[in-house]
Amino acid sequence: MVRCDSGDSAIAPPESPGVAPASGPFVRVLGSVQDGGLPHAAYDCARCNAARHDPARKRWIASLAIRLPDSDQIYLVDATPDIREQLHAVGELRGESGGFDRTPLEGVFLTHAHIGHYLGLAFFGFEAVHTRDLPVYCMPRMAELLRRNAPWEQLVTLGNVRLEPGGDTTRAVTERGFGTVRENHDFRILIRIFGAFLGIPGYATQ
Secondary structure: EOOOOOOOOOOOOOOOEEEEEOOOOEEEEEOOOOOEEEEOOOOOOOHHHHEEEEHOOEEOOEEEEEEEEOEEEEEEOOOOHHHHHHHHHHHHOOOOOOOOOOOOOOOOEOOOHHHHHHHHHHOOOOOOOOOEEEEEEEHHHHHHHHHHHHHHHHHHHOOEEHHHHHOOOOOEEEOOOOOOOEEEEEEHHHHHHHHOOOOOOOOOOO
């Protein structure tokens, strides 16, 4: 994941389709920067200012789309504040044009509770996409946060999303700067989950 003050001074353009579709399950990078975005909120630096003046230098917050071509199913990894543009990119994967799509995804995986990873869920609510029974795969404490707090609880109450909490795939980590213990997916476990979910040989039994 990229921060606005890290890496090479040349900022690549936003994630773009422009790649021939794969024949099997594949992942498309929908975003690659930290939760604050690029340009970063309330931050004045050369990279951010360049991105403010040149749309080609903007980058979306980290997210992935997992596509299963055989069934034309698409799953989102994390719902970011850039979800409007990212859902449009998902539609391009399917070659959709025109109309209103209230079922743009088959499900959403939430990795953890930092703002860049779940704020975008609000756009699945009544005021925007207004999905119906969209599966949201997350850890148990994350599910409780969504179920008990506005505006997320409305998504559950109105049936826009269906929470699917996991059981034994978490690890407790102490977040630097927060002083709290939160749930987080272990990256190696995520690989196993997605590999088994997508039916990739070698992962189903790990």
